[in-house]
Amino acid sequence: MWEQIRANRVRSIILVILMGALLVLIGWIIGMVFAGNAIAGLVIALIVWGFMSLIAYFQGDSILLGVAGAKKIQPSDHPRLYNVVEEMKIASGLEKMPDVYIIDDPALNAFATGRDVNHASVAITSGLLQKLNRDELQGVIGHEISHIKNRDVLLMSMCGVLLGTIVILSFYASRVMMFGAIAGGGGNRRSSRNSNGGGGGAIIIFIIAILLMILAPIFAQLIYFAISRKREYLADASSALYTRYPEGLASALEKLAQSSIPVKSATQATAPMYIANPFRNKNVSVNDWTSTHPPIQERIRILRAMGGGAAYSNYDQAYRTIKNTNSGIISDNTAAAVGAVGLRAAVAEGPVETAAPVDDKMTRTREVNDMMYRMNDYKTIQCECGAKLKVPPSMQGGVIKCPRCGRTHQA
Amino acid sequence: MICPVCKKDMFVVEYKQIELDYCHSCKGVWFDAGELELLLEAGGLKEAKQTLGDVLKLPEARTSEKKRRCPICTINMKKVVIGGEKGVMIDACIRHDGLWFDGGEVADLIKIISAKATGKKETESEIMGFLKDVFGG
Numbered sequence: 202m203w204e205q206i207r208a209n210r211v212r213s214i215i216l217v218i219l220m221g222a223l224l225v226l227i228g229w230i231i232g233m234v235f236a237g238n239a240i241a242g243l244v245i246a247l248i249v250w251g252f253m254s255l256i257a258y259f260q261g262d263s264i265l266l267g268v269a270g271a272k273k274i275q276p277s278d279h280p281r282l283y284n285v286v287e288e289m290k291i292a293s294g295l296e297k298m299p300d301v302y303i304i305d306d307p308a309l310n311a312f313a314t315g316r317d318v319n320h321a322s323v324a325i326t327s328g329l330l331q332k333l334n335r336d337e338l339q340g341v342i343g344h345e346i347s348h349i350k351n352r353d354v355l356l357m358s359m360c361g362v363l364l365g366t367i368v369i370l371s372f373y374a375s376r377v378m379m380f381g382a383i384a385g386g387g388g389n390r391r392s393s394r395n396s397n398g399g400g401g402g403a404i405i406i407f408i409i410a411i412l413l414m415i416l417a418p419i420f421a422q423l424i425y426f427a428i429s430r431k432r433e434y435l436a437d438a439s440s441a442l443y444t445r446y447p448e449g450l451a452s453a454l455e456k457l458a459q460s461s462i463p464v465k466s467a468t469q470a471t472a473p474m475y476i477a478n479p480f481r482n483k484n485v486s487v488n489d490w491t492s493t494h495p496p497i498q499e500r501i502r503i504l505r506a507m508g509g510g511a512a513y514s515n516y517d518q519a520y521r522t523i524k525n526t527n528s529g530i531i532s533d534n535t536a537a538a539v540g541a542v543g544l545r546a547a548v549a550e551g552p553v554e555t556a557a558p559v560d561d562k563m564t565r566t567r568e569v570n571d572m573m574y575r576m577n578d579y580k581t582i583q584c585e586c587g588a589k590l591k592v593p594p595s596m597q598g599g600v601i602k603c604p605r606c607g608r609t610h611q612a
Numbered sequence: 613m614i615c616p617v618c619k620k621d622m623f624v625v626e627y628k629q630i631e632l633d634y635c636h637s638c639k640g641v642w643f644d645a646g647e648l649e650l651l652l653e654a655g656g657l658k659e660a661k662q663t664l665g666d667v668l669k670l671p672e673a674r675t676s677e678k679k680r681r682c683p684i685c686t687i688n689m690k691k692v693v694i695g696g697e698k699g700v701m702i703d704a705c706i707r708h709d710g711l712w713f714d715g716g717e718v719a720d721l722i723k724i725i726s727a728k729a730t731g732k733k734e735t736e737s738e739i740m741g742f743l744k745d746v747f748g749g
Binding site for chain 2: 590
């Protein structure tokens with residue numbers, strides 16, 4: 202495990218250095234073009250990046266959760282979810298229980314965030330919570346917990362910041378340069394008789410600068426995606442190991458694949474945080490080097506090809522078979538350290554940890570919806586006719602007539 | 613949820629574990645896609661996922677009635693007639709978020725369904741049957 206984290210870290214560091222080099226290059230050019238002094242531009246770029254990184258480090262998780270509209274829940278709000286997170290926390294060996302958040306969104310998705318293993322959060326949409334049974338939920342939570350355990354969370358948010366800085370700097374610099382070129386172009390024409398050909402060298406530098414401004418963000422994005430894709434496979438492998446039931450995650454991913462509701466609050470920058478690409482479209486098979494996630498069908502196939510075990514070696518073998526490659530995703534030493542791990546049987550959903558038995562989709566939906574109502578201060582009235590009225594805060598205090606039987610209730 | 617007609621808060625009516633959003637002032641009903649699916653699956657109808665798609669395939673009804681916006685995605689909904697030729701015109705969200713029944717439409721639906729013998733299990737009659745269960749009492 203540790204060796205695996207280290208191997209990942211080396212690979213990631215190389216990619217991060219590449220991204221950092223891009224940032225330096227951007228700063229250099231900005232300095233050359235605007236101030237005639239490359240160092241000044243470099244300093245500006247580093248200050249912007251440093252400032253954004255500090256914010257991301259200390260406030261990143263709350264910003265991300267805030268942007269996603271996530272609400273923190275207590276064990277009593279949804280005992281089943283809390284219990285599953287706890288199980289996965291123990292299985293993964295995390296020391297501190299991550300905070301659990303719910304996003305009120307019918308789309309199916311989940312993500313993990315936080316600055317380190319002791320300041321981490323797991324968020325899941327209400328839609329996903331409704332659709333998944335216990336085994337599937339465990340698979341998804343296992344995947345998210347392993348992002349925390351494998352230290353992916355901070356790395357991805359820091360890479361996101363680096364990417365963001367590059368995008369912002371080159372966006373504004375290229376706009377200013379274009380504008381300057383148009384304004385300056387007019388001036389040049391007037392004075393061209395006097396200084397004919399004098400600007401040739403400057404123009405070449407200018408064109409190179411513009412090209413770099415356009416290409417740098419694209420390169421940075423590709424590097425970002427390369428970092429995030431690798432980590433998705435490893436998180437899948439870890440989830441299978443923690444749950445000892447790869448079929449749970451496979452079946453959850455299948456449900457995710459079938460749904461094409463986009464996540465309302467997702468942006469390009471936050472996309473790699475989710476368990477599956479939040480912008481997926483049923484009609485487009487996204488399967489190239491611009492994807493943040495490996496194709497979902499491939500992830501399912503690998504999980505299902507794991508054969509009789511839940512160990513890393515099983516996942517690695519399945520990965521090589523499905524991808525038809527010799528280079529696996531997990532190093533031999535890591536796989537050997539984990540050893541052989543058998544599968545467990547599917548659990549029957551029962552009243553083990555909740556007051557009400559959770560045996561079907563209908564009950565689960567009511568459970569999740571009622572939790573959302575409670576969190577939004579709805580009041581529930583049980584009418585004698587069998588209907589339940591759930592009244593929003595704005596209507597409380599008035600008289601509500603049951604639309605079924607006509608009885609009136611004081612809300 | 614906000615009523616697409618009155619722009620006021622609606623409240624939720626749960627009956628037989630199915631939820632509907634109900635507007636107190638105009639008596640309109642929002643039938644959410646997820647709840648439709650639950651209802652039809654519980655009724656043993658397999659093609660639950662297609663139902664909204666089927667409703668949306670119906671021709672756009674000619675009417676002077678004002679377009680209503682979906683309370684979830686706020687895109688204008690499509691007006692279609694369900695329940696046969698002399699059926700009722702309802703609004704369907706083109707993004708498959710759900711169905712909207714104006715206040716009077718529910719009552720009309722209930723009249724239609726009482727007049728017709730509903731032997732066959734169809735998605736439309738299942739939906740109307742449930743509305744009758746809730747509001748026909």
